Amino acid sequence: MNIGYLCTYTPKELIDAAGFTPVRIFAGDDQISLATAYIQSYACSQARGSFERALKGELDVQAVVFTRCCDTLMRLADIWERNTDMKVYNLEFPSRIDEESKDYYFRELQDFVNILKEWGGDVTVDSLRESLKLYWELEEKLKKLFEVKPDYEAAKKVQEMNVRDAIEFVDRRLRKVEKSGVGPKVLITGSVCPFLEVYKLFEEAGLLLKDDICTGTRFFTYNTPLKEIESVEDGLRFLVEKYFNKAPCPTKHFPNDDRFNYILELAKDCDGVVFLLLKFCEPHFYDYPQLKEKLEEMGKKVLLLELEFPIASYEQLRTRIEAFYEVIA
Amino acid sequence: MTLKKLKATDRMKQIMGGYYMMGKQTEVNGWITSGAPVELLYAMDIYPVYPENHGALIGAAKQGPYFSDFAEKRGFSRDLCSYARCDIGCVFAGTSPVGGLPKPDFLFACNNICNTVIKWYQVLSRIFKVPLFILDTPFVRKELKESYIQYVHDQLYEFVDFLEKTTGRELSDSKLKETLIKSIEGVNSYSDVLHMAKNKPSPLTCFDAFLNMAPIVCLRGTDYPIEFYAEMKKELVERVKRGEGAVENEEVRLLWDNIPVWYRLRWFAEFFADRNACLVADTYTNAWTGFISMDKSDIFWSMAETYTFIYLNIGLEHMAEAINRLINYYDVDGVVIHSNRSCKPYSFGQYELQKMIDVPSVVIEADMVDSRVFSEAQVETRLEAFLEMLK
Numbered sequence: 001m002n003i004g005y006l007c008t009y010t011p012k013e014l015i016d017a018a019g020f021t022p023v024r025i026f027a028g029d030d031q032i033s034l035a036t037a038y039i040q041s042y043a044c045s046q047a048r049g050s051f052e053r054a055l056k057g058e059l060d061v062q063a064v065v066f067t068r069c070c071d072t073l074m075r076l077a078d079i080w081e082r083n084t085d086m087k088v089y090n091l092e093f094p095s096r097i098d099e100e101s102k103d104y105y106f107r108e109l110q111d112f113v114n115i116l117k118e119w120g121g122d123v124t125v126d127s128l129r130e131s132l133k134l135y136w137e138l139e140e141k142l143k144k145l146f147e148v149k150p151d152y153e154a155a156k157k158v159q160e161m162n163v164r165d166a167i168e169f170v171d172r173r174l175r176k177v178e179k180s181g182v183g184p185k186v187l188i189t190g191s192v193c194p195f196l197e198v199y200k201l202f203e204e205a206g207l208l209l210k211d212d213i214c215t216g217t218r219f220f221t222y223n224t225p226l227k228e229i230e231s232v233e234d235g236l237r238f239l240v241e242k243y244f245n246k247a248p249c250p251t252k253h254f255p256n257d258d259r260f261n262y263i264l265e266l267a268k269d270c271d272g273v274v275f276l277l278l279k280f281c282e283p284h285f286y287d288y289p290q291l292k293e294k295l296e297e298m299g300k301k302v303l304l305l306e307l308e309f310p311i312a313s314y315e316q317l318r319t320r321i322e323a324f325y326e327v328i329a
Numbered sequence: 330m331t332l333k334k335l336k337a338t339d340r341m342k343q344i345m346g347g348y349y350m351m352g353k354q355t356e357v358n359g360w361i362t363s364g365a366p367v368e369l370l371y372a373m374d375i376y377p378v379y380p381e382n383h384g385a386l387i388g389a390a391k392q393g394p395y396f397s398d399f400a401e402k403r404g405f406s407r408d409l410c411s412y413a414r415c416d417i418g419c420v421f422a423g424t425s426p427v428g429g430l431p432k433p434d435f436l437f438a439c440n441n442i443c444n445t446v447i448k449w450y451q452v453l454s455r456i457f458k459v460p461l462f463i464l465d466t467p468f469v470r471k472e473l474k475e476s477y478i479q480y481v482h483d484q485l486y487e488f489v490d491f492l493e494k495t496t497g498r499e500l501s502d503s504k505l506k507e508t509l510i511k512s513i514e515g516v517n518s519y520s521d522v523l524h525m526a527k528n529k530p531s532p533l534t535c536f537d538a539f540l541n542m543a544p545i546v547c548l549r550g551t552d553y554p555i556e557f558y559a560e561m562k563k564e565l566v567e568r569v570k571r572g573e574g575a576v577e578n579e580e581v582r583l584l585w586d587n588i589p590v591w592y593r594l595r596w597f598a599e600f601f602a603d604r605n606a607c608l609v610a611d612t613y614t615n616a617w618t619g620f621i622s623m624d625k626s627d628i629f630w631s632m633a634e635t636y637t638f639i640y641l642n643i644g645l646e647h648m649a650e651a652i653n654r655l656i657n658y659y660d661v662d663g664v665v666i667h668s669n670r671s672c673k674p675y676s677f678g679q680y681e682l683q684k685m686i687d688v689p690s691v692v693i694e695a696d697m698v699d700s701r702v703f704s705e706a707q708v709e710t711r712l713e714a715f716l717e718m719l720k
Contacts, residue, residue, distance in 0.1 A: 038680055040676060040679075040680075042676075043677055071443050071674040072673055074444070075645075078470060078644050078646075079680075082645070082681055090468065092467040094467075095440055095444060096465045100484065101465065101480070104479070279408065280408050282410070282445055288404060290452060290455050
């Protein structure tokens with residue numbers, strides 16, 4: 001069985017350990033039409049576009065896990081459950097990330113293990129140990145690949161595969177990859193962007209990329225070294241640490257403005273920062289003005305590109321990216 | 330047609346005028362979200378400031394676009410919540426229709442109404458450089474799990490520590506009990522007022538409820554709502570005795586869903602009254618009517634339960650159940666659903682709710698404060714057709 005998910009805070013390791021394949025759901029290339037009867041047009045096009053694909057029968061997933069992140073996905077869970085044949089579960093990831101919410105998240109993971117069992121998948125200490133190791137391996141390899149040259153196609157593809165195939169896939173890419181050339185470097189920051197042409201536009205404009213994108217490095221940046229586990233409970237405790245320390249997302253509240261500090265740190269060696277934001281994405285748009293101000297104080301040039309999926313005009317984006325190149329080059 | 334005015338509304342204006350005046354003189358204040366457990370603040374004599382109520386007030390004063398513009402000029406997107414935009418805009422403007430809100434000593438956001446408040450209050454905490462406490466309430470899509478209540482319960486204790494540290498004051502158990510009892514009495518007194526709409530014809534409309542809801546939101550836990558709503562009820566009882574409806578010739582009874590369109594309150598009220606339709610109730614003001622339990626042995630547990638299972642923090646099945654209960658109780662013929670661009674958790678799922686509720690409904694597109702997105706002709710056409718169909 002394939003289990004779909006939308007948010008990178010979803011513990012894919014548990015899904016894999018239960019014998020299922022976690023598959024990330026992205027918006028598609030077609031104009032959104034069917035979904036408009038189920039959710040308003042002021043929902044972001046990642047939510048509407050993903051649901052459109054479900055309604056069209058394009059998704060090979062039998063269940064979907066909605067991990068708590070934004071208000072839109074919180075509501076989409078019910079809409080999805082009522083209008084597809086898929087099983088739906090909502091995993092309530094805490095919105096505040098600190099010591100006080102760890103026990104609670106641990107209990108949520110325990111409940112999720114029970115749900116996976118209801119769905120016919122057993123998480124054992126051996127299966128969990130293996131899945132933790134495999135994901136760690138995948139993440140390390142993706143990191144290595146991106147250090148040589150960011151590969152957004154690889155990052156997207158591995159999110160739709162079984163982790164074993166994903167590792168092999170990244171291995172093949174690692175054998176072929178060549179270091180990027182020289183040029184000004186930009187940090188792109190935002191939620192999801194599964195439209196690979198967007199990254200190409202930056203490269204074609206002569207820009208080197210670094211990213212803080214949910215379908216890019218936020219998918220594999222965890223900062224918790226692999227640990228040997230003795231029990232399933234051990235594994236769950238490890239997952240709490242792993243997901244609490246992952247590259248921070250603006251849907252969460254961190255005690256010391258960790259998210260802002262993370263972006264400012266990433267931006268240090270970049271010549272400019274591009275906010276690649278999805279229209280109607282509240283968590284990112286609330287951060288934008290104050291983050292922009294801080295980046296400008298650091299002397300960084302900033303550009304805001306507002307996207308809607310599917311992307312209507314690549315040429316318009318190209319013009320703006322080329323103009324930005326002129327500003328920072 | 331002239332609308333019938335309740336005398337209570339004048340009294341409400343006095344009370345709220347006093348509330349805003351008080352804010353300018355208090356020693357310690359915290360900015361708080363509308364669904365947060367304010368009882369803890371009142372029990373420690375901390376003045377609660379309600380940016381959402383402030384947003385509503387700006388909307389009703391038809392100044393939404395004006396104040397929102399101050400935030401938009403600083404880069405805050407027009408697609409963000411209009412309460413947040415106006416509130417942040419007022420901070421930048423340095424004023425508001427009530428002369429601005431007092432600078433906070435701390436911020437307290439509870440995400441049982443939306444996750445927007447987390448982001449909004451983060452913005453405020455960076456502007457004012459004051460501590461922010463987030464009370465994180467898990468979303469109850471299906472079952473209210475014990476682990477959810479435990480999590481919220483523990484955070485309430487942590488919040489008390491936070492308050493004691495931030496303000497240097499101490500919470501006394503007896504004062505908290507006293508405040509909670511007042512809160513429950515206030516909620517009951519308020520519920521009694523809303524329940525008067527069960528009468529036929531109904532002595533009040535949801536517009537009366539909207540206009541007079543500020544005391545239960547902002548002053549819950551004090552004596553004001555208890556007395557104010559008791560007084561308001563008397564006035565309504567008199568109307569019932571006289572057989573007088575809020576709307577002349579009440580023919581159709583309706584329910585309103587979502588936050589009101591503040592800048593068009595009067596327009597809507599007249600529109601429906603002119604067509605002999607009475608909006609007898611709404612899902613918004615009714616959100617403040619329930620304390621699900623009051624177990625005196627563990628009041629923190631009771632509070633955790635109550636504040637987690639709040640109308641906007643529950644799944645569609647629970648919401649449909651609540652709406653159907655209102656439909657049944659108030660004998661409603663149809664539902665007017667406000668699809669509110671500013672409020673995603675309130676609006677997404679409305680198309681599903683239409684299929685789940687027991688009476689016909691209509692969806693109108695608008696925004697609670699930002700009048701720039703309101704299309705009178707479109708709304709009028711939809712409502713006309715709906716009323717025609719119901720009659």
